[in-house]
Amino acid sequence: KTLKTNAxxxxxxTLFDGYIVVYKFVQDLHFFVTAGDDENELIIANVLQxxxxxxxxxxxxxxxxRTALENLDLILLCIxxxxxxxxxxxxxxxxxAGKVATNAVDGSAPFSEQxxxxxxxxxxxHLARSLLK
Numbered sequence: 001k002t003l004k005t006n007a008x009x010x011x012x013x014t015l016f017d018g019y020i021v022v023y024k025f026v027q028d029l030h031f032f033v034t035a036g037d038d039e040n041e042l043i044i045a046n047v048l049q050x051x052x053x054x055x056x057x058x059x060x061x062x063x064x065x066r067t068a069l070e071n072l073d074l075i076l077l078c079i080x081x082x083x084x085x086x087x088x089x090x091x092x093x094x095x096x097a098g099k100v101a102t103n104a105v106d107g108s109a110p111f112s113e114q115x116x117x118x119x120x121x122x123x124x125x126h127l128a129r130s131l132l133k
Contacts, residue, residue, distance in 0.1 A: 011045045022048045026056070026063045046091045047082060053093030054078050058100060070129075074100055 011024040015037065022044045023032045033048040052063075058074045059067050068075060077100040082090055090096055 011048050013041050013045065020044055024048055024052055026052055028065050029063055029068055031055075043088065047088055050091035050093050050096060051078060051082055054082075054096035054100070057093055057097040070132075 011022050014021050018037050019034045020037055020039055020041055021034050031052045033044050035044045055075055056063050078096055081096045081099050
């Protein structure tokens with residue numbers, strides 16, 4: 001249903017099977033937010049805008065499939081910071097990206113507290129990122 005639309009500059013809103021669907025396309029990624037048909041479309045659009053902007057900030061403007069898959073943990077943390085149990089907590093992209101970046105830095109243990117396999121996985125990830133740049 002959204003394939004023939006051009007939701008690149010602004011979010012589009014549609015109704016599908018009793019759900020409000022707000023969607024936006026950024027490069028080769030498609031962002032969708034769904035809610036019940038009794039919810040406010042403007043608030044859902046604001047959630048989508050905050051999510052897509054915070055992903056853009058965290059990925060440093062390189063919003064494409066490959067980068068998104070490599071940083072899927074950060075994207076999932078964005079969703080976690082925005083919504084909890086269906087309740088909207090935050091929609092400001094700078095605040096969301098700041099919290100996610102803080103959690104990502106605090107979540108990694110120093111090398112001295114990691115097991116050997118964890119340290120090797122971390123080193124492999126850092127090497128892969130440096131080679132892909």
